[in-house]
Amino acid sequence: MDFASLYDRWFTRIYNYVRCHVWPAAEADDVTGRVFEAALRGAGTYDAAKGPEQAWLFGIARNAVIDWARARGRRAEVSLDDAPEPAAGDPRLEAALERKEEKAQLLAAIAGLDERARDIIALKFNSGMNNREIAAMTGLGESNVGIIIYRAVKKMQKDIEGIRKL
Amino acid sequence: MNETEAAKLFNEELDALLRDGRAPVAGSDPGALALAGELARADFSGESSIRESLRERLTGAPVSLAGYLRAMFANNYARAAFAAAALFVALLPLARRQPGSVPEVSLPRVTPESVAALPPLPRARVSGGAPAAGAGLFASLPMGRLEAQPLKEFPIAPAGAGLPMVLAEGRPIPQAGAGGIVLQTESAPFPIERRPVSPDDIFERRTL
Numbered sequence: 001m002d003f004a005s006l007y008d009r010w011f012t013r014i015y016n017y018v019r020c021h022v023w024p025a026a027e028a029d030d031v032t033g034r035v036f037e038a039a040l041r042g043a044g045t046y047d048a049a050k051g052p053e054q055a056w057l058f059g060i061a062r063n064a065v066i067d068w069a070r071a072r073g074r075r076a077e078v079s080l081d082d083a084p085e086p087a088a089g090d091p092r093l094e095a096a097l098e099r100k101e102e103k104a105q106l107l108a109a110i111a112g113l114d115e116r117a118r119d120i121i122a123l124k125f126n127s128g129m130n131n132r133e134i135a136a137m138t139g140l141g142e143s144n145v146g147i148i149i150y151r152a153v154k155k156m157q158k159d160i161e162g163i164r165k166l
Numbered sequence: 167m168n169e170t171e172a173a174k175l176f177n178e179e180l181d182a183l184l185r186d187g188r189a190p191v192a193g194s195d196p197g198a199l200a201l202a203g204e205l206a207r208a209d210f211s212g213e214s215s216i217r218e219s220l221r222e223r224l225t226g227a228p229v230s231l232a233g234y235l236r237a238m239f240a241n242n243y244a245r246a247a248f249a250a251a252a253l254f255v256a257l258l259p260l261a262r263r264q265p266g267s268v269p270e271v272s273l274p275r276v277t278p279e280s281v282a283a284l285p286p287l288p289r290a291r292v293s294g295g296a297p298a299a300g301a302g303l304f305a306s307l308p309m310g311r312l313e314a315q316p317l318k319e320f321p322i323a324p325a326g327a328g329l330p331m332v333l334a335e336g337r338p339i340p341q342a343g344a345g346g347i348v349l350q351t352e353s354a355p356f357p358i359e360r361r362p363v364s365p366d367d368i369f370e371r372r373t374l
Contacts, residue, residue: 007224016208019211025210040224
């Protein structure tokens, strides 16, 4: 396995998955670092016959997130300040602030989900796995995963509409 | 439609959205699908400050050019700066071609006597066919042609009446690897020699 290409292929998606669970951003960096360190250590044991690459990698990421949550004993509390600051002097500052606001709203809405729904949403939108693969990873039924996704998106939609009305 | 059916339909549309990158035209729940599209496009990795350093630490190799560019352009300021630089580079040739931006200088035509005595040189031309401004002021001496000639045939123009010059033969220049001629004027010999010189021959070295 070429670890460098695996890293380039999956860094963004793994980081985004972790970011859905972990805040602030600096801690998401730490957890992402632990995911890839563990992946490097376990690269020799990965067996493509047992499952796709992303299932193996996101399995590691899930464990790292669970470890982080246990260690911190925290629950989702995302403020708008957690979103990245636009660079100073950005000529499109207004647009950048708008995007920052949108990202913060998404993170806040994700944080408003229960842990199971948050994990499934983070997997659905970042791992590239389908509902069946997510069900296999989480130990849920495929139809149950579908219903959780539907309910989670509807709840997030309602929460974001509430935020945008403020 | 109960929730199970609605969820099944929504998931089919969501899979199409994730696969094709766009929502179905007549989705069952446009608002939810629009939010799903936002989630699919959301990229928080621009916040990460370890992408390159972690890669370097784990693989021992710096991030690839593509990865580096991807990380760099995650920054809005870098994107704007690159766009401005690209625009500047694209417009630079146009700015250089602006006619009349440099005032033309009209200089008097000067022909030094020493140059006038030499064979005429081909006049330098600029693109467009116009003669170069001040072309008569400077001229290149055809040194290669001069050096190829025997020393005695060095073109010497008469300096005018009253100062006749003749060649005095048989006067060697006592320098290793050098050669020369001695010109005899009315009052004194005038040697012209060709020899290697050092800076000390040209510059005065002052010591306390």
